[in-house]
């Protein structure tokens with residue numbers, strides 16, 4: 001049956017989901033509070049580039065956009081660690097050929113919006129969702145001329161991001177659980193321009209300057225620049241609040257990131273002008289009320305340290321689409337099954353993302369971490385998919401996140417138990433233990 005489906009938010013997840021639904025013949029409308037990205041610069045967006053990996057690519061493949069997305073990426077084969085003396089160490093992410101992909105958020109969003117329109121989706125810009133009137137099955141929107149409009153649909157989907165207005169209405173209902181946790185760290189984006197027309201560093205790596213309680217990272221862009229992100233505490237020493245003048249900023253960067261500073265000729269200008277943003281984890285449940293559903297960051301915003309927020313949101317679309325296939329037309333069943341299947345995986349990736357912050361900023365430069373990586377590589381070579389490093393389970397597979405977390409606990413326990421054993425003893429002792 002052809003249903004009217006209204007989505008709030010033409011971000012990454014809302015735009016992709018609209019394609020899945022339009023391809024099924026539904027009449028899909030998206031209401032987006034910002035103006036059309038394609039008509040010029042739109043302020044207020046989050047990170048400039050993103051790491052797109054297997055889960056996201058799988059969803060894009062299902063709507064025929066995988067290759068078009070891959071045409072716009074720069075593959076990153078590993079982490080390039082920069083120590084305090086500027087020495088470099090490349091740590092591959094996985095086996096040969098396993099990469100994560102740096103892609104422009106804007107370009108990907110435009111690709112998705114264009115495809116949505118080609119499939120008949122109607123995009124309405126400068127329309128802000130104000131609230132849902134749940135008992136009337138209606139949505140209140142503020143139109144471009146400031147007037148309120150109430151619209152009706154068969155299904156409403158809130159893809160309006162971490163601070164979702166649709167979620168705000170669900171929050172007012174009985175037994176709606178909600179938590180939002182801010183990190184003590186915020187982030188600031190900086191840019192490294194090309195040098196003599198070429199990339200200033202190896203473009204096929206995600207660069208990390210791990211500094212224990214904070215870090216700087218850099219991802220490549222097609223225009224041969226790098227977008228750097230400083231993840232740094234808001235307060236304390238060192239912190240954003242401590243670096244309150246040019247002298248302190250220059251001294252801090254010079255001491256802490258000595259090899260990055262010469263690559264950022266307008267560091268001070270960027271540091272002073274670019275915003276400092278916060279990082280939040282949002283957990284809530286239920287995601288469904290009658291015919292209203294939350295998806296993507298609106299239902300599970302996570303911190304960016306596993307590079308999985310968008311990938312998880314895209315996987316939401318894959319999972320929802322599979323559930324629609326088996327329950328065509330029965331929206332009550334579709335929505336309730338979706339939240340039941342997906343909630344545990346959203347919780348798992350939220351925990352994993354928080355945990356990976358410590359790994360990225362601290363452990364990647366640590367001897368124990370490196371030797372564990374070596375052991376895991378051997379175990380994977382010997383046992384194949386029965387022993388997959390956690391990073392591979394999350395990034396290079398579509399195993400449910402909750403299953404990856406469960407296996408990671410078991411693998412952690414085994415590793416802890418075997419600590420002290422030689423590699424050969426370790427390998428022998430794994431016989432029969434790896435499931």
Ligand code: FAD
Pocket residue numbers: 008009010011012013014031032033034046047049050051052127128129130159160161162163164165166187229295296297298302304306307308309310311312313
């Ligand atoms: P959003 O992208 O936030 O889109 C929501 C849309 O809704 C926006 O267009 C917004 O304008 C619109 N909207 C908001 N309110 C309303 C309203 N009231 N009415 C109408 N429209 C509204 N993920 C990865 O997978 N890989 C990465 O490498 C990665 N890096 C990141 C780095 C940083 C610094 C951050 C902050 C996040 C990163 N993420 C990454 C996470 C990723 O950005 C999000 O998970 C993803 O953008 C979620 O998509 P979404 O469509 O659910 O929400």
